[in-house]
Every structure is written in C-alpha cells, then in structure tokens.
Amino acid sequence: MAEAAIGLIEQHGPAAHREAALAVLREIPAGTGPMTLNSPGPVDLCVAAAVAAAMNTHPRYVPAPQALRLTLVRHLREVEGRAIGAPARERVIDVSDADALQFLAQLYDDSYARLIPRQPSQRGPWEWDILAVLKAHLLGTPAAATTPEQAQMLKSKLLTILQAAAATPLKPSGPPPRGPRTGQRAQPTRKKPKKKR
Template sequence: MNDLMEQLPRPMVERIGRMSGMALRSIIALIDEQPDTFAALVERIGTWDDDPGRTPMPLPRYQFAIREALRIVNDALTAIEERSPLPNEVLVEGACDLIKRLAPAQYREDALAKMAAFPAGSEPMDISGGEDAGPVDFVIAAAAGAWLCGGAGGRMATLENIRLMLLQQVRNAESTATGAPERERVDQVSDEDALALLADLYDEDYAHLIPGPRERGPWEWDMLAVLKTHLLETPADATSPNQAKELKTRLLTVLQAAAATQRTKPSVRTVGKRTQPKRTPKRKRKGK
C-alpha cells in the first residue's frame, strides 16, 4: 500500500480497492462475454455503500468505478494511437456492439443514446458522465475499455496478456481493500509456476516448447498469460478437470491464432545476378 493510501481512513481505502476491483472485473466480464457477471457487478457497484456499517462517502456511487474504467480506456488509446489515430466513431461502434449484446437491459437504451451523441472524428469525447454520472455512464466506460482491451478491431495484440494485466490489477486492488500485507498478496505468478501447470496439463515436454523470455513470440507470451491468469484465481493443485479442459481449449485457441497469422518464408534465398547501382559522379566544387 503506497504512502497516500496509508494516510486515508481505512473505510475509504477499502472502498477504493473494492470499486477498482469491480470496475476492472466488469471490463473482464465484457471481454469474456459474460453478461450475467457484468450485470451483477454493475448492480453491486451501486449497492455497495448500502451494506450495514458502511461509512457514507461524499462522491457519487459510480464515480470512482468510472474513473478506473476510463484509466484503462486512456491507457489503451495511448498505446493504439502511437501507431495510428483511432476515430471516435470507431470506438463508439465497437463499444455499442458490446452494449447491445451484453449490457443490462435497463441501461441499454440510454447508453446507446448517449453513445450516439458523441462527436465523430478526433473531437474531444467526454464519456465520464460528469458530476451526475451513474450506472449508464459506467456501462459506457466499461464497454469502451472492454472493446479496446479485447483487440480494438485488430489494433491490439496479445489479448491474453492484456487480460492478465487487468486481473493482476484486480488482485492488487482487492488486496488493498482487505488490507492484506504485501507478503500475503498474490497478484503475480512466476514463469516457473505457469510452466509447471503446463506440464501438469500435458507432460514435461510441453513445458520445453516455450523458450526463455528473449526468444518468445506473442503466442508464447499469450500461452503463459492464460496459465498465469488461471493461477491468480485457482492454485494448481485445486484445478478441477473441467478447468483443465477449459485451459486446454484456451491454449489451443492461442495456437490456432498463431498458426493463422504465420507467414510462409522462402527457405532458399533467391539466386540471380545482382546489379550494382551506377554511381553518380560527385559534383566538382568550384574553385575560389
């Protein structure tokens, strides 16, 4: 827990941690296309302050959760726009698709109406909801974050690594909420533990298929991310047969995606006469 958090009242620290964790889990739920989980999280963010013994907070209920979702949105936009601009309408279209398919019915129409009012092109687009932000604005922010982190129409690679990053932040936020000491927090998984799980799922030879960090390609990082994501939530020795089957399916999906994106390279260099470019004579300097 950083110095700033240590100076805050314990109830506020707990609320910050819980809201951050639920906001990030909401984005993950949309990435995984789990509408029931997403709906439950949207509802829980709004009712958390009503639990017996809670200290009333001055901020609107959804404001901090929206800020956390927008932090993910801004980070993803920064990464994408380092390569090329992303027009507002592309983000709106992607987020609207998630809202139509996965958002709770009671917020869907209002969320889509707000999205339709956002400007096109590169005009500033405020999706925070302002001072009166509520569940509709959170649905919008979470959908935008999920669409960006879910690939952004092919603009973001290594989906499993992004999902792992989100879950690591979730675990850190939840540890902050509970006040767990640093030594008891589990928000990172080592390569060794991930490879050991891979060996358990198949056999020892499979673990040797993934090289060291410097030699890994995107699909190998994604395979490790799948395994680490599982281990953040479930110990290896508690992995059920159904979970093992699901892990194998996800690993196979990563491998299939890798195979689909590989380009065949010629194994023999083209042989032929190389034509040397003609040199242009240097321009003579004029004497004084």
C-alpha cells in the same frame, strides 16, 4: 465493448464494487458513441479497466490479448487488495513463469512445456498468451485444486491460441530476395569474346 466489459467484471471485478460497476455498464446505451464516466472513484476505475481490457483483447488491436488481459487482472487484484486493507505480503497478484510452465507440464507433458522458451525475450505473442492464460487461472485456483473440467476448459483456450497463431501469416525475415527491382529493365549478360591465337 460495454457488453464484453460486463463479462470481465462478472468474472474478475472486485467483489466490493462488482454490482455498482455492472449497473454503470448496463446503463451505457448500445452503439458506437463515446462512453462518459461520471465520478472518479473505485467503481469508475473498475469500469474503465474492464472496457480497456475488452477493447484490447480484440485481436485487431493487440497480437497477445491474453497477456494484456492478465496485466489488467493484476491491476484489478492490486486495487481490490488495497481497498480491503490486505497487507502487501498477502496480496497474490502475480504467478511466476516457472509456476505457469510447471502447470503446463501438468496439463500435457514436459515435452510440450519445453516448446516455450525460458528467456522472455525469445517468446512470441502466442507464447505470451499461453503463459497468460495459465497465470490467470493460477491466480484464482492452485494447480493442485484444478478440476478436470477446468483443465479441459484451459486446454480448449490454449488450442484456440495455437490455432490463431497457425492462421497468422508470419512476416518474412532477413534480407529481401535479390533480383531486378520493379520497374527496372534487366540487362542481358554479355558474352566474353574468344581469345585469338
């Protein structure tokens, strides 16, 4: 988890605390032992958030890892904005669903973007993950400034999410099928006697 957290700090860690957080993570010994943080403060907060993100982006722990990762990135950006004293109106910590869907339509076409329900309550884990990948990108790079290389990288991430969704067996919904229960003997149907004249 420490190795995965190093990658997250390198990509998304606050610039003011990045090197100190990386130094803490590189000192953690390999293995499965518990991790102990020495002092409460911004560096340990960055380390704890990155390790939590690394743990929770593992598909064994959460079905929508990109959505969880986006939540942690937002918190890191909020903490960084407060640390440098940026006014609240200048802190960009969120991207709207509409902007993410518009960017998705820019990457592919409008018919593809329409596949994601507009109502959040109707979305599945993979749809949340697709939006989270797009939002995380838009937090750092405007849609108009996205390079073809970045667009290709985003498309490969989205393809990975779709492939994972296709490989995930869906739980059956609705009432269970009718029939004899396990362990019960099925009774034969009785024939009605013929009426006598």
